[in-house]
Amino acid sequence: MGIVYLAHDAAGRPVAVKVMRPELAAQEEFRRRFRKEAEAAKRVARFCTAPLLDAGLEDDQAYLVTEYVEGPDLSSVVEAQGPMSGSNLDALAVGVATALTAIHRAGVVHRDLKPSNILLAPVGPRVIDFGIAQLADTLAEQTGTVIGTPSYMSPEQARGELVTAAADVFAWGCVVGYAGTGRSPFGRGTTPEVLFRVAHHVPDLRGLDERLRPLVEGALDKDPERRPTAQELLDRLLGREEVAVEAATRIVSEAWTSPGSDGTGPDSDGTGTVSAPAGDVAGQTSRTATVSRRRLQAVVAGAVAVAAVVVAVIVFRPFGLGEKEKPSGPLATRDLQISGIPLTATVDAATRQGTSVSIRFSVKVSGAKQWWPSDLFGDTASGVSLIDSPSGSKFSPASKDGDCLCTSMPKQWLKSGDTLPVYASYSDVPESVETVGVDIPGFGLIPGVPISEG
Template identity: 45%
Template sequence: MHPDPHQIGPYQIVRKLGEGGMGVVYLAQDRDFRPVAVKVLRSGPAADDRFRKRFHREAEAARQVARFCTAPVLDVGMDGGIAYIVTEYVDGPDLASVIETRGPMRGSSLEALAAGVATALAAIHQAGVVHRDLKPSNILLSAVGPRVIDFGIARITESDATRSAVISGTPAYMAPEQANGLPDTPATDVFAWGGVMAYAGAGRPPFGTGPIPQVLYRVVHDAPRLDGLDKRLRPLVAQALDKDPSRRPTAQQLLDRLLGRESATPAIATRVVSGAWTPPPTSPAVPDAAAGNRRVATMAAATGIAVAALLAAGVLIWQPWQPPSNTRPQAGPTTTVTVTATTPTSPEPDRTATTPTSPEPDGTTRARTDTPAPSSSAPDVKVLADADTFTTNASGASVPVSVRIASLTRRGGEVTLQWSITNDSAEDRLDLLVLMKGTSEMDLAGIGLIPAGSSGEPIHPIERSGACVCSQWSSLAEVSPGKTHKFHAIFEVPANVQKADIDLMLLGKFPGIPISGG
């Protein structure tokens, strides 16, 4: 067994997320510090020209899938003797682990799951791709809705010698034609959708479990067992599980019927699913000392709309000062701000460390990037701006925080902003949810740079592959007492701009920050 690598291609490995028959999955960071999932495939040596050609052909097809309710493929590559695929990192448990620990889903949560997975299949099929191995462990439950992963991977890992002789897929969710060795089609994915919904709503696969030959026999010959499944969803699931692929609805027809409208687009469906989605608890309902803290974070994730309303009303208030201009801050309606300034003397060391927190249902741990706050005996560190203020966390506690603008550096046409928040409390945790300002995305897409002296629209962080090139976090992310959380964002800024006002949303504006570098 080879040790886990430190780097794969240009991606820095953080930790292993899991492994299965097709390969090993790692949490990693790309060049812009964005978290990504890197899957290293087990089969197909890079020296095999036929594998290389098939790998690139199939992986490039997967890259064309729109990101609606999927974890999009961001990159593919070869590193020495291994092939790897990079996808967006989805922070959340898989459906299988949630059903195993929490039991079947009901009501609106099940309906949102059904619509979300159907949306993903519609996007996958529109790109001319067939998933081939849709199953509960390939559906991740994020804070904003279900996300389907590993589409097209099964075909990539098949060898040329065995492609026609070996069936691909997971027996409990395979269609009869797959079990008989016939080609995969979009209808096989629809059959798998039916099997997954039966499992999610009743807590068991529709054709049972047991030795593979017995399961496959029931898939081909027996009627599915759907008792216990929500009656409103049961007819559509039964139709999806029809033995005859021609009688199954398409993924688009599933979507239309679930949303009650004609020609529902994946974009519209994704918004509907996100609005109706309630994230599942991330651990079993066992009362213990740690559960109390986790319940607070879970409550914040489950009541995002209410938090957004509080933000709009000014209940969660940040009042920064503006150090470069010697202008005192405007006091907020309910918050008193104490401002202290520091004299920069030495560069700030990089003390970033990944600290595991509460366990996930699958036994892995959620990573939280915290750094120790500087001790009182440590020398001052060089910063462009800093402020001391207070905020209110999800539990209602007033938390003292320090904000630091660490750097604003140009490289070519791009400018990188780095800053941090330190939780100065001795006991209260700081919820990163307060930075969202009513948006559904947990990243820094809303912050902006305004060229000094300009009255125009702010420049927001750039996007690559449809995602913000900036810090991202889960709905449960937090900064522990005495810890620091670092942030970054990359902007396209004209070469003639030498200073910029930084708009950190609820943290306010920091004017006249110089841009260094060339």
């Protein structure tokens, strides 16, 4: 879409200037969208964001001026250091949820939240480039390309449907999953492959902090109406109600230690614009400050220790852990042999949000033979039922627009050592039901599975 430059304002403070491609700026439809998005972006409060300072539209030139954020982006930190954990991961989750809350209150949808759009500044995570993807629609309509990053797009976005704030919440779940495990919840591959997994597969969250995992799973619900709002994410993370973005920003800043830099920085002579390497407008990747891997590793390691002092206290009761401890480890296992193929089903979680219950289990393949999952489940996990033993009530997976809110079976053979993750969501389960039996095709009824608050 354009080029990012490092510049200085009249007071000598560094800013990022995002200059759009002139052929885009010359188009009336783009100019209309530019004016609209710039006005909306100016309303976004500067809490855990890089605010828009100014915008210009002159002749065939359009540009945005945003606060310059000096620091590495999340993807470079994870690539250099590995997954985040503990207090640092908590602070990141809170910071990004805070930014989304501020963005959504201004009536803006980010549409392209991803690790490279999250900068780790000295005062905490900062989300950049909200609303930029909306401008890119002009380019998309001309070229037929998909605007967004496949691994962080919501199912409705992948299908070309209306994109709302719920899509940003889905991206938040992908970002936190990536930060906590070092990989995208929906893997890598070609765009069609990734988008298919986004729309039909359960996310791969193995290794993610168990306190965060239920909240991330809720954010990654295929149905946008079932996802929490950004404010609800923030409230759950901090264990309070209606947390103010000002307070959340202060909490993150007090707990945060920046990954830092190698001592280089922006041009300091105050003379004006400095040309940067070519890049798209969806990031401040053009900054002159760089981060050495050794320094990054040392400072991030220190950040975990320093941040623990504040965030460990603040985040003691998030994720519903204050009142009731969740079971640790697998809830139940059951073995089965199909045509000589040993299979093991492990029920990993049963979580509740109101009268909605989500079940997560996995099937591991052993032995020398390959297994075709559809032979047991059919096309989806719609045959997995919940049984309330005292009442005898049976619950089948919920559906939306005729589609099961459950895992679609992969059309491929699984070999020994492979594990198939399975997810199913159920509605109208009375809140008085605390344990259920999970009836899995082939494995039979696994009784006494406890339901935890999600």
